[in-house]
Amino acid sequence: MPDSTLTPQPVSENTCISIQNATISYGSYEAVKNVYCDIPRGKVTAFIGPSGCGKSTVLRALNRMNDLIEGCSLRGRVLFDGADLYDPSVDPVEVRRRIGMVFQQPNPFPKSIYENIAFGARINGFTGDMDELVERSLRQAAVWDECKDKLNESGYSLSGGQQQRLCIARTIAIQPEVILMDEPCSALDPISTLKIEETMHELKKSFTIVIVTHNMQQAVRVSDMTAFYNAEAVEGGSGKVGYLVEFNETEKIFNAPTQQATQDYVSGRFG
Ligand SMILES: Nc1ncnc2c1ncn2[C@@H]1O[C@H](COP(=O)(O)OP(=O)(O)OP(=O)(O)O)[C@@H](O)[C@H]1O
Numbered sequence: 728m729p730d731s732t733l734t735p736q737p738v739s740e741n742t743c744i745s746i747q748n749a750t751i752s753y754g755s756y757e758a759v760k761n762v763y764c765d766i767p768r769g770k771v772t773a774f775i776g777p778s779g780c781g782k783s784t785v786l787r788a789l790n791r792m793n794d795l796i797e798g799c800s801l802r803g804r805v806l807f808d809g810a811d812l813y814d815p816s817v818d819p820v821e822v823r824r825r826i827g828m829v830f831q832q833p834n835p836f837p838k839s840i841y842e843n844i845a846f847g848a849r850i851n852g853f854t855g856d857m858d859e860l861v862e863r864s865l866r867q868a869a870v871w872d873e874c875k876d877k878l879n880e881s882g883y884s885l886s887g888g889q890q891q892r893l894c895i896a897r898t899i900a901i902q903p904e905v906i907l908m909d910e911p912c913s914a915l916d917p918i919s920t921l922k923i924e925e926t927m928h929e930l931k932k933s934f935t936i937v938i939v940t941h942n943m944q945q946a947v948r949v950s951d952m953t954a955f956y957n958a959e960a961v962e963g964g965s966g967k968v969g970y971l972v973e974f975n976e977t978e979k980i981f982n983a984p985t986q987q988a989t990q991d992y993v994s995g996r997f998g
Pocket residue numbers: 753758776777778779780781782783784785796966967969
């Protein structure tokens with residue numbers, strides 16, 4: 728693990744989000760420590776690792792979603808386009824508009840398919856052609872054909888996989904720069920999963936994507952970069968502490984990792 732002194736790193740042009748020595752705690756429990764990771768712009772970055780190693784915790788730090796969890800705090804820095812996301816002058820609501828999130832369970836609003844897209848866009852001040860925005864967003868999320876004849880029906884009338892693509896469309900519609908996805912396919916069947924993966928290849932042309940997945944094949948199929956996290960018991964501590972083991976091109980992480988733990992994990996020896 729790197730030491731805990733905060734040394735600001737120069738951020739390259741290609742870096743969208745720079746995590747610099749982030750340690751995230753729940754109360755006094757340090758769940759994940761000393762994470763350094765530069766998330767490249769316009770690529771898909773996967774977070775992998777065994778349960779409890781802090782993948783979701785780090786992901787939620789990237790759009791200040793952890794602010795909503797009582798007692799959760801962050802030391803270190805997260806820079807977005809070079810600016811400190813946690814600076815007191817930064818509005819977390821604006822952060823979440825620019826860095827959107829798709830959750831594990833599809834969670835459409837209890838509204839029509841059309842309104843699922845239009846609602847957030849309107850709240851965010853969109854005044855353009857709403858029909859056009861709804862169609863474009865649903866098309867980008869590869870769910871337009873399944874929705875176009877039932878735009879006024881409830882979002883709940885769709886299948887789980889379609890609902891998840893609706894949620895992706897809703898996220899895209901407010902034109903974020905980054906999309907965070909926490910196990911977006913874990914509640915879905917294999918066909919829906921493949922559809923979402925196909926959408927991601929399309930989406931990375933316009934967005935930076937960070938995805939947490941337990942599915943190794945998925946990480947290989949969709950991501951350009953992979954971060955492998957692990958967790959270790961700490962002496963005298965009650966819980967385990969998570970940390971980033973290795974971050975590199977996906978191809979390297981899966982075929983020629985530098986760390987034994989990475990090799991053991993990607994070959995299915997633990998986790
Ligand atoms: N809201 C919370 N309050 C207290 N502790 C939490 C909270 N959320 C997560 N933790 C703890 O932080 C550690 C990391 O959890 P996290 O959910 O980030 O792991 P994960 O890698 O996403 O795991 P999984 O693969 O099971 O989703 C775990 O020990 C977990 O129990």
